[in-house]
Amino acid sequence: MITPFRSHRLRSVNRPALLALTGAGLFLASLDAYVVVTALLPMLKSVNIAVNRPEQATPIITGFLLGYLAVMPVAGGLSDRFGRLRLFAASLALFAFGSFLTASAPSLSQLVTGRVLQGAGGGALVPAVLALAADLYPAGDRSRALGAVSALQEVGSVLGPLWGGLITASSFGWTWIFWINIPVAALLFWALWPEIRTAGEVRRSVNLDWLGALLATAGLALLTLALYAANPEQSPVGQGFIWQAPLAIVFFALFVWHERRTSHPLINVRRFRDSSFSGSALTNAIAGAGLMVALVYIPVLANAVFSMNASSAALLLFRLMLGIPIGALLGGWLAQRLRSYRYVAALGLILAAIGFLMLSGWNEGSLTPHLLGLPLTVADGELFLTGLGLGIEIAPVSAALLDAVGEEERGAGASFLIIMRLIGMLVGFSLVAGFGLWEFHQATAHLLPPLPGLNPNFATQFGIYTLKVKQAIFDEYHLIFRATAIALFIGALVAAGTLRPLPRPRWQ
């Protein structure tokens, strides 16, 4: 984060080829960001975890996010110090190794370790490739290259769940989501090897704020642990919440204290006094949490109560994912046209909140009625609207934050945006997972399953029981989606109240 991209000319190279190859690596990693959401149940099954212990899937998701967050603050500086391509190669290798651990995992602990390493490798790729693109093209000519890299990453993450769902439902099975990364990474490595070996990049000594990165990561790791409800029947948060959460806050406080004193801070914490900066950071985190809830719970709902397989669940989610890039373009255009960040951001968040409210009304018949005689369901429209709203907010919120940090810290600001989004995803999802399952257990605490044996009415009783369980699952989702809608409404208020208007265009 932290250091803005310092450009230095590389010796003459085939720029498009270099960008394409490293971009392919980034795309591969971004596919895997949300790839697991449609594969969670088969993944759990293969490490011998029962479907009624879904809380054990939480670390598969939070582990990746945590790995990603741990490297983001230092990856930019590392690429300055060791060279973009060397960091790229190391990150890709780490990502491939994480994929290997995940695919071959005999146990949940190895599965989660693999995901953490995948996250760390994938997370470090982003600044490495962005900085490389900035190096390859001169200042006035690089926005297209940077745009292309960012677009690759966005497209990758939108396609990820679909990709994962299709492979999981195929005869290959979920492990191939991860096995495939290894030959592709090896191929990229082979193609880039001459460049990596002879890279004439200047190594520069960069003042990396290791202590700051360590404090922030320790705080986040503790917070994740505190919020992880390993036993949601008893508690919606972790068993060590009482000491872990305060300790996490101590680490965050130490982080802020350290950042104010150090000469090369990861982040200029004084910026938080600027309400447009902190408002856009908070809004961004809330939107990230909303997206994560949709990403995880739509496939699980599809699976648990609509009995869909992984690929149908992925296609259902794709209706929402499709809305995001369309919304993103629309949001950018609207913000420019209306010359307002705050109202366009608030509009996006309100649309997403309305979308979540509509989704929270789903029942077993929701996927059948057709809309206006078209081969579309009302549900399709609701999913698309939710995605559209989550897309519209991206451009105005990001632009407001980047405007607040100014030219000098733009690179750091861009990383900070990603970090806040991921923190929102991590914290939002952890909370929702814990409280959702806790609520489910509360609701079914006295719902005894009928037992076979000397029971003549077993079949009927079991049918009634199944209906009741499905209803309890629906109730859990309704709660989760309504809570998310409320969070998004709050986000809309924050955005409307804090974001500054667009600055007058001026040429430098």
Added chain:
Amino acid sequence: MRAAGVSLSRVVPAGLAVILALTACGSPPPDATTLLKQSSQRMLHLNGFHFQMQITGFTGSGEPVQSAQGDAHPPDLHARVNLKEGGILLEVEVVFAAGKIYLKSFTGGWQELTADQVAQFFDARTLFDAQAGLFAAMGDTTSPARGNSEKIGGHDTYPVDGQVAAGRMHQLLTLIRDQGTYRATYWIDSADSNLWRARLTGNLFDASNSATITFDFSSHDHPVSVTPPPLG
């Protein structure tokens, strides 16, 4: 030549001393039958232990149990059992205490089961039964042979390989076929006869497909007391 002549008179007594010292240090390891008998007795008289059971290979459609883990002080035990139900895995909790059986399933609290009901999926009591269970079956293992020392979870053990009659295993888990014999391997602590691992292999659940059941034990003799859970 001179050197050899000088040393010979010293080498012989020194060599003898070394051999004597070596044999004095490590008495020869007990034979396989003794190991099995000692370990069987040791395990039958523990005040409690932790166990983990895992079934791999072909289990067909008849055998719902995939794995189980818990704490036991036979005949009482408390276990979490993973069951295969139409392609999905479900976890249930079972308690055998004071002669009664309790189940906690997908939702709701504990309910009491009859012996008939529990026999339909998994009567875990028989696993460690003093007469029919695994520890008793160790004593009935035929043609046992001891292997070289192996480490299991950081403990020095002797693996003992042998055959067990299928009928004997059928008593352990009623879905195991009672035809022929199965191969059994026990990893027995060389110091205190604790059984750390036991493995049964053969066409356990199907006449032509093989499967393996592995038991891992730990926390030997840590007192376990299982109390009936509150119902509802």
